[in-house]
Amino acid sequence: MNNISLYESELLTNHYHPKVFAYYFKKWESYDMAFHTHNEVEIMYVIDGKCIVDTEEESVSMKKGDFILLDSNVSHRLIVEKNTPCRILNVEFSFIKKERRFPSIKELAAENKNLAELLLLNRPYVVLKDPNEIYHTLKNLVLEMDKKESEQEIMIQLLLAQLLIQIARMVVEESGKKSEQQQANVYVKKTIEYLHHNYDCDIQVKDIGQAVNLHPGYLHRIFKKQTGSTIMEYLTSLRMEKAKMLLADTDIPVIEISYYIGINSRQYFSLLFKKYTNKTPIEYRKSVEQNIVKFGR
Template sequence: MNQISLYHRELLNDHYHPKVAAYYFKQWDSYHMPFHTHEEVEIMYVIDGKCTVETEEEAISMKKGDFILLDSNVPHRLIIEKHSPCRMLNVEFSFCKKEGSFPSIKELAAENKDLTQFLLHKQSYAVLKDSNDIYHTLKNLVLELDKKESGRNMMVQLYLGQLLNQVARMVMEERKKNSDHQQANVYVKKTIEYLHHHYDCDIQVKDVSQAVCLHPGYLHRIFKRQTGYTIMEYLTSLRMEKAKMLLADTDIPVIEISYYIGINSRQYFSLLFKRHTSMTPGEYRKSVDQDIVKFSR
């Protein structure tokens, strides 16, 4: 069965085995491949050096330990720059009706939720970083393919099944990581919006976490990871910026500014303000007034 996508539903509805169509180890010293497609699914693994794989969507820089899984009929090309050799292992495979006793892709997927989910969600290509498991499997697969002895097909199917399971696990872990990152972005955005709307109130982390419906500890971790600041550090910085604006653009007495930004202690406000600006609130207002006078002259 040629020209079938790795994500074709028939693979989960009927019994097929992957079948290697081509494989090779090769060192490229300088090469600019034209765009092309394969009827087979392809894995390109960088053993050493670096290269670029271009698709119609993007140019992907790859180095030692990186590999790309390309679905069938995806236009792509390989670029190896001069004086930057790259050693690669490539395997191309298609699908054929199940022969023998080794489990089909459908049967493997029935025992592996990651493989099922991987095959149900089509993507033209996936770029992943190997932890050495993939290379070990690919190398064993190629060594087995090189053998001429009878009965090797069982071992070939074993390594192909192992390869699909490993890739599926890695892809699903990457998807979960990306999903978690996107969800974290949503919570961080909600947190920042809440702080900008309530900076003039006496708020604590628990108030923010309740507002965005997230556990305080988890919210603290994702906010720090995404912004580089704790929630209270961000709030303090925001309050100081608001204080600077009020000192520069209004006639509100200095001693009252702290209450407009949610800090109930004038002494604590002055301490924070000097820590952020190297000036007391009064000194800051005077410096702004002097600048305005100089400018008007």
């Protein structure tokens, strides 16, 4: 069995070795490749410059240190724009029946959970940033394949195993980060909803953490990362916008506005409002007085 998918179920049920069928370094200049497929799995590594790899799903911009792992028979093409040359290392491999004592893909996956997860992902391609380890393995693999020594095959299998395990670890870590990011998005959304529903109450971060079932410190960190502001900064901004609306569209006395937005100190409210709008609450109301709508009681 050769020329098969990286995600072929038989890789985990029978014994196969990876085998490199082609490899080359090449500098591309002003090139627009036609869409095509390979029977082998392909790794394209950008050594220098930048390029674009188009698939049927999306167009991927790649630069130095980026690489793409393309499964077999995935339609793609390479584009290198004018005056932006790109040097790429390509390695194409598939799988053959186990012939020697070196562990098969099945045996390696049994010992390495990341590799086992990679072989079950069934993703047509993955794009990753090299943490300064993939290129060294690829380069050593190519150098080893250029040798004509009797013990060459064991080194090639060692390097291929290393390469697959390194990539598997990166893919699984990336998937974990995406999952964590998605979960963080959910918590941030819940927090914003809580603030919009409770801005008129005396709120502390610990109260929000309890409401969304998350540790306040961790919630604070992911909120700042997602929105660019702290929870209390967001709450203050929300309260000031509500205060502006109440001052402009109602006749609620200025001295009572602070209580409508969850701030129990009139002085503190005035300071915050002046900082936020460059006007005192009274000055702001006067500036929009013509727009006031009597507040029904």
